[in-house]
Amino acid sequence: MTTYLAIDLGGTKLAxxxxxxxxxxARQQLDTQSEKSPEVLRQNLISLxxxxxxxADQVVVASTGIIQDGLLTALNPLNLGGLDHxxxxxxxxxxxxLPTRVINDAQAAAWAEHQATGGQYSNMAFITVSTGVGAGLVIxxxxxxxxxxxxxxxxxxxxxxHGPVCGCGRRGCVEAIASGTAIGQQGCAVFGTGCTGRDVYQRYLAGDEAAKQIVTRSATVIAQLIADLTITNDLDAVVIGGGVGLATNYLELVEEALFTLPAVYQPKLLPAKCSTDAGLIGAALWAQSCRQR
Ligand SMILES: [Zn+2]
Structure with a gap:
């Protein structure tokens, strides 16, 4: 049985x-919140x-962004800071x-969640609502x-x-409205500068009406995304994860919005099971399944 050294490179952590x-x-983690420079990442990788x-026999990496020709890139380069390319x-x-494979972290998490359900949903999507909005598809x-x-x-x-311009350059993306970052930005317009997504969410849970509108808009956008993915790919299930996705009552808001749509748009909706290890587990299980094919 192959032992994988699995690495999870996220926006704020390196595990x-x-x-x-x-x-x-033997899980280890470094907090990488403060600085996103190539030299710091290189040193962090060496020490970690x-x-x-x-x-280990092989390395597998679940990374934020996209890997093209071995280089780290992203649809939204703002998420990478100085680590673009x-x-x-x-x-x-x-x-x-060691030989190294790299996949996107949301794709890895999708595979981890697919495997965690015993593979019972052969057509499923994983959506993480976090700093950004990531997703992975199993078809x-x-x-x-x-x-x-x-x-x-x-x-x-x-x-x-007519929504705000997204970091990828397109106007009105799901990420530009529904992500934790976008929730924080909408909060700044109402509650003043420096407001974070977490601040808005806490105000929502405390009963603030303006915060409720912002969070509900995010959940409604995610529900419409779920409907679009379901009708395009004939999905059985959608798994929701991420700091916002798994926050108190968020899934219920998504469900509420989804239930206003015809039944054909409503897949089985599940909270993510694999939590913070989804990238590590998913990347390793994916590399294992590639070897078996
Ligand atoms: Zn975008």
Whole structure:
């Protein structure tokens, strides 16, 4: 059985663990909130991966953004800071001396959630509502990656043609209205500068009417995205994750909006099971399934 050194490179964290047959051990994590520079990431990778020397057969990475020709990119480069075009695959191969595969973190999480349900939903989507809005699709039991690694980036589908311009350059994307960042930006217009998505959410839970409108708009946009993905791909189930997606009462708001639509637009809606390890587990299980094919 192959032992994978799985790495999760997110917007605010860098985690690594050994994963064997979907079981995580020796997990370590660095907080990378403060600075997004290539040199800091290189040093963080070196220090984080040192303790895993000679313990794994292969490396697999679940990364924010898209990997094209081994370079880290993103539809929304603002999410990457100074890490746009970081040679992620080559750097990790140089540090570990091991063959390395990289996939998008939402795609990895989609595969982890698909496997966590025992593969019972052969057509499903995973949507994470977090700093951004990420998604991954499993169709006919296969994780969709795409020739350029972009498959499933449903956070950049259209929610409102008159909405704000998204970091990807298109106006009115789901991410530009529904993400935690967007919730914070809408909060700033009402509650003053410096307002975060978390602040707005706490005000919503405390009964503030303006905060409720912002959070409900986010949930309604996600419900419409679920409907679009369901009708396009004949989905059985949609799994919702992320800091906003799993926040108190958010899933209920999504359900409420979804229930106003005809039944054909309503898949089974489930909260994510794999929590913070979804990227690590999903990436390793995906690499394992690639080997078996
Ligand atoms: Zn966009």
């Amino acid at each position: 690594a663990a050994l994963v064997k047959d979907g079981i995580v051990s 991966l040192a303790s895993f020397h000679n313990q 970081f040679p992620l695959k080559a750097e990790i191969e140089a540090i570990t001396g 006919d039991g296969q994780l969709q990656i795409g020739a350029r690694g972009i498959a499933g980036h449903a956070g950049h589908t259209l929610a409102d043609p």
